[in-house]
Amino acid sequence: MTKKKMTPSQKRQAIWGWAFVLPSILGLIVLNYYPAINTVYQSLCKTGDFGKGNIFVGLNNYKTVLGSAEVWQSLWNTVKYAIVEVPLGIVIALLLAVLMQKKLAGKTLFRTLFFLPMVCAPAAVAMVWKWLYNQQFGLLNNVFHTNVAWISDPKIAWISVGIIGVWSIIGYNMVLFIGGLQEIPKDYYEAAQIDGASSIRQFFSITVPLLSPTTFFIVQTRIIGALTVFDLMFMVMDKTNLALNKTQSIVYLFYTYAFTNGNRGYGAAIVMVLVVFIMIVTFFLQKLEKKIVYYN
Template sequence: MAEGSKSVNKKRMSPKEKSEERWAWLFVAPTMIGLIVLNFYPIFQTIYQSFCKTGDFGKGNIFIGLANYQSVAVAAETWQSFWNTIKYALIEVPFGIIIALILAVLLNKKCVGRSVYRTIFFLPMVCAPAAVAMVWKWMYNTQFGLLNNIFGSKIAWISDPKIAWISVGVIGVWSIIGYNMVLFIGGLQDIPGDFYEAARIDGASEFRQFLSITVPLLSPTTFFIVQTRIIGALTVFDLMFMVMDKTNVALKNVQSVVYLFYQYAFTNGNKGYGATLVVFLLIFIMILTVILQQAEKKLVYHN
């Protein structure tokens, strides 16, 4: 009966409805094609590549089964790159979110030059990554960098293995604050002002209002930022590639998984090994995403 009713309803579609359906598919098609070509196909191609090695002189793929996975799993640099990536995320994600939230709360209030301040803090997001990297490399320069001139020191900010990962993380925080701030401002503007007015009448301080009203009602926005920034931090590449030279002695203590993938796949020509690194990272991100989705049910306030 259900199948028969569906077929009858489909046959009874008016010419106008059919035309609207065709136009709907026409508008959706470019996005679907883009997803398939630019996202789904590369994923399956990467998984296939991880079971192969590149033939002689870079020609063809030779199937080798799980050999790449065995090599990647026992390689010390694999786990070092994963640890480097996690350390970077531990700096960029929490500090980038906390600072952005503070700025958003301050700049959501009426004040002189509010639009100017918002623009200034958002500027790093629209700057070319190459320009950002060049400026920070000059600031971090050991001999004549701005930071060492200010502190009167000779700190090797990006060539000391002990602190280089922190220096790169600071650049990541600086670059993403503006983006997070804009998202937080959008979330703050969706919170009804009646809640704050009622809290003020009851004698609640601004800090109490922030904890009892802002934080819970902003949790969907916060969770979205946390999830997207974790994925973004775990897949960081361009920042490290442009800041850390290949001859830098601290490179092994800073390079991310994606940076290591680039070295194997494009510099060394071992695409199969590089693809395996990406598959490991993909599995890690998928597991982390599932955990975050479960945490959302308990931590996010949807009412």
């Protein structure tokens, strides 16, 4: 294909086009691309104090990271968190969204209530839950007369943290689902009713397939969101918490190395592992999209 010469008016348009996107491009370069590239560079260095005096060490950091049981444990913790948060967050939100479509007294109130967690600062949410879970004085143990170490028992702490995540995300997912539901033409339901389909049958044969683009979008963004979780673990778990090793996410581990311990190179290498992991997950999700998502 040969390149055609642009006419003067096309040229003018092109210049203006560039002028309009330039601020965004600059912002992206300064705030996203430069730090991203710098992270790659730092992951190849033994970084000095306060970001000065970096020494290039090649793949040494990666060798240590990949040989570290701690990193794999944290990656596994993160996956476990995603396994709790993503499916539960989606199923509950979908059910709520369908209910919210029905004629219901106080619908707006419920919508607001379910969306509220989204408006709260994550740190505040985590602090409140931390006290709900507290073994000595917590509301949960007092109401149920139990003595469970919700967030200090390595066996259940990851579920407890996952539940906070589900609670915080339901409202957001629900709003997206409501948007998706409103896109579905009413005709299908009317036709189904005339054919005598039950509402459960309608839900699985009409709602679920026609909602699949929305569902897929939520699944994809939530998986990425869950894999980069940090604030929940950071706020809820104390450093001396016995369950920390079995619960901390990989971004938490990165924070510990990069900021608390001041070992930026090693932290950067940890995070590159996460990036690669997310790329692989996304790749398979894209493959899956072709198979299960129904676009009309």
